[in-house]
Every structure is written in C-alpha cells, then in structure tokens.
Amino acid sequence: MNERIELFDTTLRDGTQGEHVTLSVNDKIRIAHRLDEFGIHIIEGGWPGSNPKDQEFFERAHEEQWHQSHICAFGSTRRSHNTSQEDPNLSALLNANTPVVSLFGKSWLLHVRKALNVTPEENLDMIAGSIEWLAQNQRRVIYDAEHFFDGYKDDAGYAIQTLRAAAHAGATVLVLCDTNGGSMPSEISTITEQVCSHFNDIPIGIHAHNDSGVATANSIAAVEAGACHVQGTINGIGERTGNADLCTVIACLQSKLGYECVSDEQLAMLSDLSAFVNEVCNMLPIDRAPFVGRSAFAHKGGIHVSAVMKEPRAYEHLEPELVGNKRRVLVSDLSGQSNVRYKAEELGISLNGREEARRAVQRIKELEHLGYEFQGAEASFELLLRTIKGEDTEMFRLDRLRVYSEQDEYGSEWSEATVVVFVGDHRELAVGEGVGPVDALSHALNRALYRFYPRLDDLRLADYKVRVLTPEKATAASVRVLIEHHDIHGDDIWHTVGVSRNILDASWQALTDGVRYYLLRTLHRAKNPDIHIRSTQVPATTSA
Numbered sequence: 001m002n003e004r005i006e007l008f009d010t011t012l013r014d015g016t017q018g019e020h021v022t023l024s025v026n027d028k029i030r031i032a033h034r035l036d037e038f039g040i041h042i043i044e045g046g047w048p049g050s051n052p053k054d055q056e057f058f059e060r061a062h063e064e065q066w067h068q069s070h071i072c073a074f075g076s077t078r079r080s081h082n083t084s085q086e087d088p089n090l091s092a093l094l095n096a097n098t099p100v101v102s103l104f105g106k107s108w109l110l111h112v113r114k115a116l117n118v119t120p121e122e123n124l125d126m127i128a129g130s131i132e133w134l135a136q137n138q139r140r141v142i143y144d145a146e147h148f149f150d151g152y153k154d155d156a157g158y159a160i161q162t163l164r165a166a167a168h169a170g171a172t173v174l175v176l177c178d179t180n181g182g183s184m185p186s187e188i189s190t191i192t193e194q195v196c197s198h199f200n201d202i203p204i205g206i207h208a209h210n211d212s213g214v215a216t217a218n219s220i221a222a223v224e225a226g227a228c229h230v231q232g233t234i235n236g237i238g239e240r241t242g243n244a245d246l247c248t249v250i251a252c253l254q255s256k257l258g259y260e261c262v263s264d265e266q267l268a269m270l271s272d273l274s275a276f277v278n279e280v281c282n283m284l285p286i287d288r289a290p291f292v293g294r295s296a297f298a299h300k301g302g303i304h305v306s307a308v309m310k311e312p313r314a315y316e317h318l319e320p321e322l323v324g325n326k327r328r329v330l331v332s333d334l335s336g337q338s339n340v341r342y343k344a345e346e347l348g349i350s351l352n353g354r355e356e357a358r359r360a361v362q363r364i365k366e367l368e369h370l371g372y373e374f375q376g377a378e379a380s381f382e383l384l385l386r387t388i389k390g391e392d393t394e395m396f397r398l399d400r401l402r403v404y405s406e407q408d409e410y411g412s413e414w415s416e417a418t419v420v421v422f423v424g425d426h427r428e429l430a431v432g433e434g435v436g437p438v439d440a441l442s443h444a445l446n447r448a449l450y451r452f453y454p455r456l457d458d459l460r461l462a463d464y465k466v467r468v469l470t471p472e473k474a475t476a477a478s479v480r481v482l483i484e485h486h487d488i489h490g491d492d493i494w495h496t497v498g499v500s501r502n503i504l505d506a507s508w509q510a511l512t513d514g515v516r517y518y519l520l521r522t523l524h525r526a527k528n529p530d531i532h533i534r535s536t537q538v539p540a541t542t543s544a
Helices: 025-038 052-063 088-095 109-114 120-136 148-154 156-169 185-198 215-224 246-256 270-280 302-310 337-346 353-370 378-388 437-450 454-458 471-476 503-527
Strands: 006-009 042-046 070-076 100-106 140-146 173-178 204-208 229-232 397-407 413-423 426-434 459-468 479-487 493-500
Touching: 006 246, 025 042, 025 052, 025 270, 042 052, 052 070, 070 088, 088 120, 100 120, 100 156, 109 120, 109 148, 120 140, 120 156, 140 148, 140 156, 148 156, 148 173, 148 185, 156 173, 156 185, 173 185, 173 215, 173 229, 185 204, 185 215, 204 215, 215 229, 215 246, 229 246, 246 270, 353 378, 378 493, 378 503, 397 437, 397 503, 413 437, 426 437, 437 454, 437 459, 437 503, 454 459, 454 503, 459 503, 479 503, 493 503
Parallel strands: 006 042, 006 229, 042 070, 070 100, 100 140, 140 173, 173 204, 204 229
Antiparallel strands: 397 413, 413 426, 459 479, 479 493
8 A cells, every 4th residue: 555645744743732732933944944844745834824933934934845745724714794705714824925825614513603703605605715726826825623423423424515615616625624522433444435535536635633642643634544644643732631643653654554645754753853842842852752753663561572582572562763653662670681681782882791690680670779860860870880780980089078058038048068089199179150059069079179170161061850750758858869961062961870969979970970971981982983872852941
C-alpha cells in the first residue's frame, strides 16, 4: 500500500487555543518553516479576521518562501445577515492572500438552531455561498464540517446534506470533525466509511479532538475507512485536552500501515520536530510520548536489556532511528549486568570481566536503596563506574565549608559560602556570594578551583531539583537533589545526584559530581578533541 495521505497541520491555529500555549508572530514563522522542511502539505496559520497577531503572520508569510507547504487561512462561513461579497470574515480570508482556505460550517442541527439561530435551509445556503465565493476568487477551499459525527448521529440525512452543499459549491476536501472529541474509533470508522460511499469523487478528511483520549486512534480509524486527509497538531497540543498528535499519527500510518505521508528522510526528522515545537512553545516534553518521547525506546529491566542487546526487535516495535529517536538503557535498582555493560559501552568505559559489572550492579542497588537515582543522573553514574574501575575521579577534596544566609527587613536575601579544598597538596580557601546557598556554594567552589582548573569559567549550573524521600520524618527527612549543568554555550549538558538528610550535603554531592565530571571530560577531550559530553535534554532556565 502506497496511498498518499495529505497532512494538514493546525498547530499554529488550533494548537494555540490550548491552555499555556502562546506564540509570537516570530514563533509561528519559525514553526511554519520547520513544518515546511518536514514535509507538511498544508499549514493552517490562524484566523486572520480574529486578531492582529494572525493578520501580521499572514502578511509576513506572504513574503516568505515555502518549499513543500501551502499556507492556509482559517475562518467561518458568512453571517446569516450578510452576503458573501460583503461578509467581513470572508473578506479577511481573501485578504490573507493564502492559496488555501479552511472554512468551517455547522453539521449538527443543534448548533444550527441554537448557536446560529437559523433554519436548516439557511445554514445550507451559508455553506454553499461562502465556499462558492472563495472558489470564485481562486482559493482552494477545505471544508471543515464542524461537529460532524455528533450531527450525523443526530440526523445523518442533514449532516450529509451539508457536505453535499459544500462539495457542489467547490470545496476540494470534506473534513469530518469530531469537535467535542466524544466519538469512539468504531463509530469514526463506520461513519467515515458511510460518508466515503456517498462521495467517490472528492477526498474525505478527519479532524479529531482528544477529549476521550482516542484522537490519534480515531484519525487512524478514519484513514483505514477511506479518509486521505488528516488534520492534527504537533505533540497533540490544542484546546481542552488537545488534538490528534500528528507525530504519532504520521509514524503509525507510514511505519505500520504503509501509507505515504512524508519521505523516509523526513520521517527521521520527526523527533527533532517534536522537540523543536515543545521548545518554541515553552512546554516540557512528554518523555513517554510514543515514537518521539525520550522514554519511547528506554529500557530499564535487566531481562529486557539483555534481550535488546542480542536482538533489538525483542522489545522494540521499530528501529528508533526511523523516527529520529535513539535507544536508551536506564540504570536503577532493577538493573542487571546487561544494563551496566550497555551503559558502560555507550560511555566508552571498558568493564573488565563479570566482577566489575557485578560490583557496579551491587553498588547501584545499595545507593538506590538509600534514595539515589541514576537514570536521571548519568554523569554521577559514569563517575561511579570509573571509581569502581579504580580510576582517580577525585580531582579535589573538601576540607570544610560554611554557608551563611541573611534576609533584611525589606525581604532582600543573600547567601555567602566559604569553601576550603585541597587540590593535591595545595590548600585553597574561597568565598562566594549568591542568590541562595547552593548558588553561593557553586561560586565559592569555582573560585577555589579556578587557579588549578581555569576552564571552570565555562561551567554553568542550569537547573536544581529537590525531592523529599521520607516526608514522614518531617524536618529530619532525607532529600534527593538533582542538578543540571551545562557549558557556557549550552551544547553539553549533564546531570548529577546527591542524597542526604542535610539538604546542603546532598546539594554539595551533586554540585561536586558535576564539577568533577566536567573536569574529567575536559581532560579527556584535550587528549581526544572528538569527545563530547553526553547531552540528555535541553537546558532549563531555573536557577538554584
């Protein structure tokens, strides 16, 4: 099967209706270019008649070069009291100067009578007249039949009438919308198949919302029932619980069902596209997202890892590289020697025989029992492995430290840390100030070590997280601290962990692990310029 699927992305319109999603015009242009590069066929940029931002987007988009995508403006059918020629919404759509227009109209008699307050015949005239006017002005019109599935279940005959009105007026695609997101895949499949039997000469599309958690399944069901045009958003963002996630839909249609959506080379850009949209939307990525999530091909159980090392297909439904992702092996108290060996090889560390792997597994289990977590702190894990192998990872050792914090009557806060360390036989004392005790410790440590390791000027503390491990012990609870570090350019990122009943002690463990890791990698890189610190995620902006 090589049937071509037309991809319609509405991240810039329907996606921005999601809570916490706000995009500037520059953001929308950047995302549109990335969608164009990926091979999306139609990009819905917004509603030009609704706000100045969307109007500016279309003005700028008209001046941009698009290589594979067509920009589309979105709007509604004319108002009941307007002619198509004088309707402000239709005029705004034409003024957007896009080759494609997506126009929505009512399919459900409930909306016709209650929301529009018009007769069923007037609604049909509004649909037909609006599409005919846009088509006469050389626009390709994609008709979005809003609330189609609810309307069809309520009155199938009238719902089909609305589609016929759109088709006869010049619509090039009839999109069936599950606007409330309440339909099940079996319903979507049955109704889509029935609609397709009525319209053999015009493509049928699907637009699914995720209110019942099945938007992706509904989109796939509609395609299998005959639809060849799919609408959705990257990462499934959108109003309420979101839209069908195009990342999953595209991957399933192309890799599982044999439909042609994009080229194989473009499909391998899918994970990067997902990460890019999350970044621009300032949204945290969902690690467990199918295909593109950081955990999508992550293996933790020792039996799983042992099998994957022999034959990846044993626990992976496809090669991660096909969608631009990669295999990851996690190290935890569930790990076996296979996990440790895999991670060691990935880090370029050679474990000599079973004994070193056994000792590593045993030590990891002991530390995780105390609250350490190495699957989110791979730098600390690498230091642990190197220590077990007998390598010198100390670089410096603590003599003593002191932290002092103060708050004045106006609420201003500051912290001061004094750190005394030994580097070899040299004793060094330094003082640092910061916006909090950990920030002050970081500055003091860097100053103490700078004379010996000038490259520390390039080190940055990027993110700091604390989790209480034993809340039942109140103020005597153990805490786990995870720290994210990166270099001055933000290209190299690493994570470290510390655990203690004293939050400053846990912070010091994670902080010094991060410094030691950086210094070790810097020394190795000086010997081998091709070495890069293993990056695990985009740096955050939180300061400790």
